Amino acid sequence: MTSFKDDSSQYLIGTVSRRSGVKSDLVRAWERRYQAVTPIRTAGGHRIYTDQDIARLKLLNQATSHGHSISQIARFSLDQLKKLLQHDTSITFSDPHNPVALTGDRKFLAEDYVEKCYAAVLAFDAKTLESHFENAIVELGSQFFIENLLTPLLNKIDQHRKSGDLRPVHEHMASAIIRSLCYILRNNNPCSDYAPRMIVSTPIGQLHELGALLAAIIAELKGWQVTYLGANLPAEEIAVAVKYTNARAVTISISFSNDDHIVPKELRRLRKLIGNKVALIVGGRSASYYEAVLDEVEVLKIQSYEHFRQILDELASANPPHL
Amino acid sequence: MTSFKDDSSQYLIGTVSRRSGVKSDLVRAWERRYQAVTPIRTAGGHRIYTDQDIARLKLLNQATSHGHSISQIARFSLDQLKKLLQHDTSITFSDPHNPVALTGDRKFLAEDYVEKCYAAVLAFDAKTLESHFENAIVELGSQFFIENLLTPLLNKIDQHRKSGDLRPVHEHMASAIIRSLCYILRNNNPCSDYAPRMIVSTPIGQLHELGALLAAIIAELKGWQVTYLGANLPAEEIAVAVKYTNARAVTISISFSNDDHIVPKELRRLRKLIGNKVALIVGGRSASYYEAVLDEVEVLKIQSYEHFRQILDELASANPPHL
DNA sequence: CAATTTTTGTCAAGGTTTTGTAAAGCTTGT
DNA sequence: ACAAGCTTTACAAAACCTTGACAAAAATTG
Numbered sequence: 001m002t003s004f005k006d007d008s009s010q011y012l013i014g015t016v017s018r019r020s021g022v023k024s025d026l027v028r029a030w031e032r033r034y035q036a037v038t039p040i041r042t043a044g045g046h047r048i049y050t051d052q053d054i055a056r057l058k059l060l061n062q063a064t065s066h067g068h069s070i071s072q073i074a075r076f077s078l079d080q081l082k083k084l085l086q087h088d089t090s091i092t093f094s095d096p097h098n099p100v101a102l103t104g105d106r107k108f109l110a111e112d113y114v115e116k117c118y119a120a121v122l123a124f125d126a127k128t129l130e131s132h133f134e135n136a137i138v139e140l141g142s143q144f145f146i147e148n149l150l151t152p153l154l155n156k157i158d159q160h161r162k163s164g165d166l167r168p169v170h171e172h173m174a175s176a177i178i179r180s181l182c183y184i185l186r187n188n189n190p191c192s193d194y195a196p197r198m199i200v201s202t203p204i205g206q207l208h209e210l211g212a213l214l215a216a217i218i219a220e221l222k223g224w225q226v227t228y229l230g231a232n233l234p235a236e237e238i239a240v241a242v243k244y245t246n247a248r249a250v251t252i253s254i255s256f257s258n259d260d261h262i263v264p265k266e267l268r269r270l271r272k273l274i275g276n277k278v279a280l281i282v283g284g285r286s287a288s289y290y291e292a293v294l295d296e297v298e299v300l301k302i303q304s305y306e307h308f309r310q311i312l313d314e315l316a317s318a319n320p321p322h323l
Numbered sequence: 324m325t326s327f328k329d330d331s332s333q334y335l336i337g338t339v340s341r342r343s344g345v346k347s348d349l350v351r352a353w354e355r356r357y358q359a360v361t362p363i364r365t366a367g368g369h370r371i372y373t374d375q376d377i378a379r380l381k382l383l384n385q386a387t388s389h390g391h392s393i394s395q396i397a398r399f400s401l402d403q404l405k406k407l408l409q410h411d412t413s414i415t416f417s418d419p420h421n422p423v424a425l426t427g428d429r430k431f432l433a434e435d436y437v438e439k440c441y442a443a444v445l446a447f448d449a450k451t452l453e454s455h456f457e458n459a460i461v462e463l464g465s466q467f468f469i470e471n472l473l474t475p476l477l478n479k480i481d482q483h484r485k486s487g488d489l490r491p492v493h494e495h496m497a498s499a500i501i502r503s504l505c506y507i508l509r510n511n512n513p514c515s516d517y518a519p520r521m522i523v524s525t526p527i528g529q530l531h532e533l534g535a536l537l538a539a540i541i542a543e544l545k546g547w548q549v550t551y552l553g554a555n556l557p558a559e560e561i562a563v564a565v566k567y568t569n570a571r572a573v574t575i576s577i578s579f580s581n582d583d584h585i586v587p588k589e590l591r592r593l594r595k596l597i598g599n600k601v602a603l604i605v606g607g608r609s610a611s612y613y614e615a616v617l618d619e620v621e622v623l624k625i626q627s628y629e630h631f632r633q634i635l636d637e638l639a640s641a642n643p644p645h646l
Numbered sequence: 647c648a649a650t651t652t653t654t655g656t657c658a659a660g661g662t663t664t665t666g667t668a669a670a671g672c673t674t675g676t
Numbered sequence: 677a678c679a680a681g682c683t684t685t686a687c688a689a690a691a692c693c694t695t696g697a698c699a700a701a702a703a704t705t706g
Contacts (some may be wrong), residue, residue: 011392015389044664168556172553184506230498237495351681367682
């Protein structure tokens with residue numbers, strides 16, 4: 001997953017020709033004479049091209065019609081070709097691919113992204129922010145993305161909002177984008193029907209759901225079958241969901257501590273409703289604020305991402321699915 | 324737990340052929356030659372297909388008519404196929420025969436999906452619900468999906484919740500899934516930098532954001548550059564966002580009418596803050612409740628999806644981008 | 647500048663692979 | 677019984693492949 005070439009798409013020469021604007025015969029000639037592209041073959045010998053090849057041929061086509069000699073540029077990289085065209089025409093060619101060198105140091109990359117993303121938030125540039133996120137997810141992988149980019153970024157945003165550098169609307173904008181990305185973040189693993197089930201939500205009075213959302217994703221990445229219910233749900237409803245899905249655990253995120261009496265009340269009710277056989281996991285920035293109740297109703301407190309994953313593993317193995 | 328998988332729906336090859344648009348003989352050929360689908364058999368040897376298989380064949384059919392070679396993509400996963408199509412439908416491509424047609428059929432299909440989805444909601448089966456949605460989006464297209472599946476479904480859910488057939492938690496679960504699908508719905512239209520800009524949000528006191536989200540998607544499909552801010556935002560913050568993005572319009576969704584005095588107040592403030600040059604569009608179930616204020620502050624009231632799109636077109640053309 | 651060579655796009659011939667369709671003959675299920 | 681399925685075998689159109697050739701355009705040389 002380090003390299004982001006998800007070159008799942010493969011085309012035959014006819015399609016490539018139509019898309020790139022280079023005739024089939026010429027594509028083959030360029031390959032034969034200069035190895036301008038080097039497609040794989042099917043068992044029967046047909047050439048199989050990738051999206052990159054198409055992009056490449058497009059660029060080569062443009063370059064040649066700008067007077068460059070094919071023999072000279074045939075083996076240029078995509079970047080070189082782009083630069084070439086950018087250089088001798090004032091027409092910039094928008095291309096979403098921004099290949100970044102894959103230095104082994106993901107940690108450094110993540111920090112870099114945090115800076116870039118924060119800059120985008122500050123500039124209120126949703127489009128850029130989203131595109132940074134998308135690239136980062138591919139480059140870093142979901143888990144690393146959440147732990148080393150998203151979390152520091154959210155902290156940073158929160159901090160700056162408190163100090164007045166950012167307005168609430170900045171935070172809202174960023175949240176909205178992050179939520180919309182959840183689909184990509186979790187999409188990748190089809191979980192089995194026998195995976196342990198979990199309900200994730202936020203108790204009544206708690207509106208900020210980002211923490212819950214991240215918990216849901218992490219659990220899914222760990223192989224759980226998660227039902228995410230959104231924010232601001234009364235204990236009864238959560239309990240009903242547990243019953244319906246036969247869930248083995250409930251994860252609750254508490255990230256705000258203004259309604260001091262509601263949260264404890266809700267937690268007690270929830271514990272009573274779901275019984276003692278269902279694990280109750282609590283996380284969130286303000287969880288520690290309610291220490292006393294948490295102990296009372298026997299919840300598992302999330303200390304860190306690593307700790308959360310550990311809890312998940314234990315719960316998953318402790319009570320193997322009875323087939 | 325008995326695995327109550329989605330085996331509920333199973334089809335014979337004739338049905339599959341009609342639904343997917345791939346002739347029976349060809350379906351069998353694809354299976355024989357590439358294992359494109361691997362249906363179970365009845366005792367007597369007849370093939371039994373699932374909804375997934377249909378979706379799969381439909382996608383394969385589309386992909387082949389887009390130039391992909393069946394032998395190369397036959398074993399792709401549903402997700403890979405979706406990605407494939409999403410990716411190369413964004414490349415405009417003159418297609419000689421575009422067998423979209425079947426508009427009368429789509430309406431029927433959508434109704435069929437509403438039933439299936441409602442059944443999944445009732446059974447609290449998030450996984451099935453999500454997979455129905457995903458298939459439906461591919462089969463129906465984003466706009467048709469929103470207008471002819473999602474809207475009726477949400478109405479139905481709302482109605483049944485009021486009558487007590489469903490609990491709030493059912494609605495939460497469905498909402499959460501729908502929100503997570505927004506990423507696909509938006510169809511990654513790479514919109515130009517000169518596209519008109521819009522802010523979408525929900526005023527303070529309004530927690531239900533689904534309407535706003537759908538409005539944002541529709542506007543994006545129409546080519547606008549939308550910044551979605553989520554729910555429950557004070558007028559000042561919305562106004563700030565307008566300023567930052569230089570937006571030409573603000574769309575607000577009002578779907579709840581309990582805080583009778585807050586909404587009018589917020590709307591007046593918002594109008595004052597953004598001035599008269601920025602269009603203020605209001606939609607949502609309870610918008611009509613505030614008729615008086617809406618007229619006072621000169622908002623455009625959304626009457627229907629068609630009407631909304633019309634408003635968008637007018638705004639987009641009325642004030643061409645000043646380059 | 648003219649003659650010569652090299653580069654480059656195109657085409658044709660003749661063979662192979664891929665892919666959609668169909669026929670024949672038998673089986674299943676309502 | 678009869679429509680709808682199943683398997684096998686076959687066929688043909690479409691799309692590819694390779695080799696080799698050729699002429700226009702571009703570059704080099706005399």
